[in-house]
Amino acid sequence: MRILLIEDDRKTSEYVAKGFAEAGHTCDVFADGRDGLFQAQRDCYDVLVVDRMLPGLDGLAIVRSLRAARIGTPALFLTSIGGVHDRVEGLEAGGDDYLVKPFAFSELLARVNALARRPPVQEQKTVLKVADLELDLIRREARRGGQMIELQPREFTLLEVLMRGEGRVLTKTMLLERVWDFNFDPKTSVVETHVSRLRAKIDKPFQAQLLHTVRNTGYRLHAPR
Incomplete structure (x- = not known):
């Protein structure tokens, strides 16, 4: 052992x-x-x-x-x-x-x-992938199309949550709970601000958009169809 x-x-x-x-x-x-x-x-x-x-x-x-x-x-x-x-x-x-x-x-x-002696858990994912976007949870590195993307710690966590929920709409409340550990709405634009910064890093320099705003609902990360 x-x-x-x-x-x-x-x-x-x-x-x-x-x-x-x-x-x-x-x-x-x-x-x-x-x-x-x-x-x-x-x-x-x-x-x-x-x-x-x-x-x-x-x-x-x-x-x-x-x-x-x-x-x-x-x-x-x-x-x-x-x-x-x-x-x-x-x-x-x-x-x-x-x-x-x-x-x-x-x-x-x-x-x-x-x-x-407990039954072994399933092999854990250490690299998340959506289209050509990769997030290495061990090295704490993000890449798109092989190009390194510099992320702040909170941006990294936000991207991880969005990638784990690939294809699903995540509301502002859900993101506040999972990224900021808030069980209430602080009545600030912290989510919108970080999503905007994240989008500028993972989407704007590239041809296809992955991070989408779902009006009056939240955000969704998914591969282009």
């Missing part, structure tokens, strides 16, 4: 990694949250073991980012934050299990083995 351990406490990471090795498993260890996220995105693991309090990027953000990228590798939070609200928050962020420090390694190993 291949395990990715993201843990910044050296004594804990050495103890856990040694235990996994003695159990016959391969364990890669990262102490920084951003480095751990990058590794989880670029390589294939059977289980992730993630601390919540990490430098660079906290554990909740790591798991949320992986789930947003449709990476379903089972994740176990191993943390000293053990309140009921904290455990619920971890599971709702996309975690599959939650173990509070201090812990017995035998229990950690049993939980990791149980997660690894």
Whole structure:
């Protein structure tokens, strides 16, 4: 079994990694949250073991980012934050299990083995394509007709949501929820402004239009017929 351990406490990471090795498993260890996220995105693991309090990027953000990228590798939070609200928050962020420090390694190993026995998820898409437009979710790169397109982080997320909904009309409310995490209308033109900027980058320099406005409804991204 291949395990990715993201843990910044050296004594804990050495103890856990040694235990996994003695159990016959391969364990890669990262102490920084951003480095751990990058590794989880670029390589294939059977289980992730993630601390919540990490430098660079906290554990909740790591798991949320992986789930947003449709990476379903089972994740176990191993943390000293053990309140009921904290455990619920971890599971709702996309975690599959939650173990509070201090812990017995035998229990950690049993939980990791149980997660690894779950039926494998379908292979996750890491590159979205609509016509000649491509969005690489791992490299965080956009290209159209082989030409690199520079996108700001929010533009990238907006394009990802539109591409995942290819052919469907996405309303302003839906985009506010999925891109800005707003559950209300802030009464601003933030959606219209970002759509306009995105259109200028992915459509205007090219012959065929992909991003369309559906009057009084929303927006739709689809390949030209």
